[in-house]
Amino acid sequence: xxAQGATDDMLLEVRGLTKHFTxxxxxxxxxxxxxxxxxxAVDGIDFHIRRGETLGLVGESGCGKSTTARLVTxxxxxxxxxxxxxxxxxxxxxPRRMKETRKDIQLVFQDPxxxxxxxxxxxxxxxxxxxxxxxxxxxxxxxxxxxxxLHRVGLSVEHIDRYPHEFSGGQRQRIAIARALSVEPExxxxxxxxxxxxxxxxxxxxNLFRDLQEQFGLTYLFIAHDLSVIRHISDRVAVMxxxxxxETGPAAxxxxxxxxxxxxxxxxxxxxxDPGKPPPxxxxxxxxxTPIDPPPGCRLCGRCPRELxxxxxxxxxxxxxxxxxxVACHNL
Amino acid sequence: xxxxxxxLDDLTVRFxxxxxxxxxxxxxxxxxGRGETFGLVGESGSGKSVTARAIMRLIPxxxxxxxxxxxxxxxxxxLDKSDAEMRALRGRHIAMVFQxxxxxxxxxxxxxxxxxxxxxxxxxxxxxxxRERVVxxxxxxxxxxxxxRLDSYVHEFSGGMRQRVMxxxxLSCSPGFLIADEPTTALDVTIxxxxxxxxxxxxxxxxxxxxxxxxNLGVVAxxxxxxxxxxxxxxxxxxxxxxxxxxxxxxYTVGLLNSIPRLDIQARHLTPIAGSVCNMMEPPSGxxxxxxxxHAMDVCRRDVPKLKEVAPGHHAACHLHDRGAAT
Numbered sequence: 001x002x003a004q005g006a007t008d009d010m011l012l013e014v015r016g017l018t019k020h021f022t023x024x025x026x027x028x029x030x031x032x033x034x035x036x037x038x039x040x041a042v043d044g045i046d047f048h049i050r051r052g053e054t055l056g057l058v059g060e061s062g063c064g065k066s067t068t069a070r071l072v073t074x075x076x077x078x079x080x081x082x083x084x085x086x087x088x089x090x091x092x093x094x095p096r097r098m099k100e101t102r103k104d105i106q107l108v109f110q111d112p113x114x115x116x117x118x119x120x121x122x123x124x125x126x127x128x129x130x131x132x133x134x135x136x137x138x139x140x141x142x143x144x145x146x147x148x149x150l151h152r153v154g155l156s157v158e159h160i161d162r163y164p165h166e167f168s169g170g171q172r173q174r175i176a177i178a179r180a181l182s183v184e185p186e187x188x189x190x191x192x193x194x195x196x197x198x199x200x201x202x203x204x205x206x207n208l209f210r211d212l213q214e215q216f217g218l219t220y221l222f223i224a225h226d227l228s229v230i231r232h233i234s235d236r237v238a239v240m241x242x243x244x245x246x247e248t249g250p251a252a253x254x255x256x257x258x259x260x261x262x263x264x265x266x267x268x269x270x271x272x273x274d275p276g277k278p279p280p281x282x283x284x285x286x287x288x289x290t291p292i293d294p295p296p297g298c299r300l301c302g303r304c305p306r307e308l309x310x311x312x313x314x315x316x317x318x319x320x321x322x323x324x325x326x327v328a329c330h331n332l
Numbered sequence: 333x334x335x336x337x338x339x340l341d342d343l344t345v346r347f348x349x350x351x352x353x354x355x356x357x358x359x360x361x362x363x364x365g366r367g368e369t370f371g372l373v374g375e376s377g378s379g380k381s382v383t384a385r386a387i388m389r390l391i392p393x394x395x396x397x398x399x400x401x402x403x404x405x406x407x408x409x410x411l412d413k414s415d416a417e418m419r420a421l422r423g424r425h426i427a428m429v430f431q432x433x434x435x436x437x438x439x440x441x442x443x444x445x446x447x448x449x450x451x452x453x454x455x456x457x458x459x460x461x462x463r464e465r466v467v468x469x470x471x472x473x474x475x476x477x478x479x480x481r482l483d484s485y486v487h488e489f490s491g492g493m494r495q496r497v498m499x500x501x502x503l504s505c506s507p508g509f510l511i512a513d514e515p516t517t518a519l520d521v522t523i524x525x526x527x528x529x530x531x532x533x534x535x536x537x538x539x540x541x542x543x544x545x546x547x548n549l550g551v552v553a554x555x556x557x558x559x560x561x562x563x564x565x566x567x568x569x570x571x572x573x574x575x576x577x578x579x580x581x582x583x584y585t586v587g588l589l590n591s592i593p594r595l596d597i598q599a600r601h602l603t604p605i606a607g608s609v610c611n612m613m614e615p616p617s618g619x620x621x622x623x624x625x626x627h628a629m630d631v632c633r634r635d636v637p638k639l640k641e642v643a644p645g646h647h648a649a650c651h652l653h654d655r656g657a658a659t
Contacts, residue, residue: 060520168608198375198547203591203604210601225520232593232602255595269525271550273592275577279554280525287490287523 010087011187011219012072013048017081019067023292039292041067043243044081046318049187054213054220056234056251058227058266060288063240065223069191072221073105074098085187103133106180110192112172116164122150122175123160129182149178152215153208170201177208181216189221194229206232227270231255236324239263242291242299245318249325259327261304298330306331334365336404337509337541338387343401345382345391354612356382358565359401361639364558366508369535369542371556371573373549373588377609378562380545384511387543388428389418405509424454427502431514433494437486437501443470444482447501454505469500474530492523496530503534510535513545528555549592553577561585564610564620567639571646581648583625619651627652 019042025034042064049055057065070076072083074090083090085101093101109115116125126146130136136145147157153174164172173193180188190209194202206229212218222233230237231251238248239262247260258264264283271280284303295301297312304311310330318328345357357379364370372380385391387403389410403410405426413421430436438446447469448462457465463482470478473496486494495515502510512531516524532555535542544556552559552573559576561569561584569582580586587605607624610616616623622632631651639649 060522170608198609199549199588199591200375200605201608203593203602206593207601207604227521228593228595231595231598252598265522267595269522270595271524271528271548271554272595273549273553273577273589275553275574277553280521280528280550282522282525282529284522287492288520 009051011049011051013084015046015082016044018044018079020079037292040243045245047238052217053235056230056237057223058230059240064243066191069189103183104185105187106185108176108180108190108193111196112176118164121161126182133183153178173205187219191223242289247327260329336363337366339363339404341402344399345386346397346399347395360567362560364541369556371544371552371559374562379565380562384513423450424505425507426509427507428511429498429502429515431517433498442483443497447504450504473500495527509541511543569648575646581642582650584621
């Protein structure tokens with residue numbers, strides 16, 4: 001791994017990142033001269049991740065978490081904003097430079113049934129990225145490294161020539177993690193990497209993420225909808241709601257004393273596996289607002305129990321509230 | 333215990349597949365009393381949904397087959413009923429809510445059409461009466477302006493609203509017994525909270541009994557009186573909710589509870605259950621959990637443990653509990 005971070009420990013910095021999708025209506029709405037609608041999947045978000053840190057990105061379906069992962073890896077191009085990797089403008093990289101850089105940022109996806117090619121052996125799946133990035137030349141070298149990788153993720157030599165269908169969901173996710181590590185990345189982005197797994201297996205994979213981080217000094221951007229998973233894995237947390245980050249800060253602080261009404265609502269809605277805890281309840285009105293042509297003002301307008309007149313008019317900016325915490329709410 | 337509404341006795345369901353036989357439910361017994369809520373918990377493939385479907389006689393035969401056992405509903409064995417009798421039972425007396433409302437509801441009929449279908453068939457209401465009743469039902473499950481949503485199609489509703497529609501349909505003929513098969517699994521946590529609240533309030537209001545199937549221990553902790561834990565087709569632990577959470581007796585239940593990351597404290601490491609779920613086509617001998625169990629003994633490899641009472645009303649199927657009896 002490159003040892004550049006001695007002076008500056010900032011690995012990834014995102015400023016004003018935006019992705020708008022234009023929804024082209026059908027031919028009738030076009031003939032009627034209706035304006036195309038805009039879906040604001042990610043609407044100006046700021047966050048940063050330091051080396052060796054885990055940032056947990058949490059929110060409900062459709063809030064823009066996965067789009068954020070795709071933007072940061074340039075799998076899709078943003079509409080606006082800045083993505084800085086090791087203080088360089090990632091969005092300005094040439095395709096060639098970008099290809100080289102992909103080795104530094106790796107992804108682990110939610111569904112290990114669709115993220116591994118069913119027609120390739122584990123040897124192929126794990127050695128191909130090394131070939132592409134010129135990390136291993138001879139067959140022996142590759143095999144040696146693949147064996148090491150398997151060992152690191154808790155699999156063994158007998159698995160090397162098998163195909164993905166011969167593995168259980170948890171084992172496949174281990175393979176997906178090994179593939180991400182095969183090019184010695186600095187940043188690993190997990191997009192709901194444990195959501196498809198049963199609880200007993202989920203705990204194994206969460207422990208694996210933690211162990212690998214300690215061993216290799218990895219940095220994680222960990223995306224999940226499950227709050228207890230986020231609480232477990234993250235150093236810092238960013239809570240998203242309809243394309244916006246509404247609250248961010250150290251995990252312990254946010255979970256112990258949430259400040260934003262949406263974070264509070266999320267936490268109150270989690271059913272904890274302890275009958276002595278208060279039952280889950282919803283402290284917000286109605287359902288998740290739409291990201292299509294959202295009205296001005298706070299996205300939580302109309303649902304919030306602490307709404308002020310200003311909320312419908314001015315979008316609350318993310319402001320510092322001390323202790324490394326930031327909240328976007330007019331009524332603090 | 334209140335009067336028993338549903339009783340399963342040694343229920344065993346087998347699927348004859350081309351690759352061989354698969355026993356999905358193996359000697360499962362439990363009872364649910366009037367007004368009680370029973371949570372059936374287990375990971376994927378443990379047999380919980382097959383159990384629910386067997387109660388409704390919804391197991392396709394072939395390849396499925398109820399090999400042994402009885403399912404007593406109100407004293408009568410459901411397995412002896414004719415197809416016509418079953419049709420009279422389903423919807424009218426036992427209703428079911430499924431995980432995926434989008435695939436359980438019909439996309440080409442409006443909400444009103446599908447719900448009134450049930451009302452007209454089961455209760456013999458006229459078209460107009462049925463329509464009025466649908467409005468009441470939609471209002472009951474908290475769909476805003478039900479008059480306007482009557483003639484909408486399923487795709488016009490959000491996930492949470494669809495689940496409400498399905499609940500309205502299940503409640504339409506005021507059944508005494510509701511089976512909910514992972515009704516909130518596909519939903520976001522805030523929507524889940526509202527649907528759980530809705531189900532619990534409906535159960536109270538209508539005096540129904542509930543069989544709640546889920547993999548989420550957090551959900552059963554707040555919505556059930558009793559819990560049954562299934563692992564690889566067997567019922568491994570059964571008892572009052574508080575007792576099971578406070579004093580789990582089966583190593584699998586203990587392992588499950590330890591695997592869940594907590595919201596209030598951050599542990600460096602979780603304590604997962606080692607290994608993975610056994611292949612149900614070639615299940616291990618003896619206790620199905622023994623390859624993953626830290627306490628496995630010789631007897632566990634040999635004999636399937638029986639469900640025994642380990643404390644008043646608390647049953648566990650584990651050889652660790654016969655040691656006192658054996659020696």
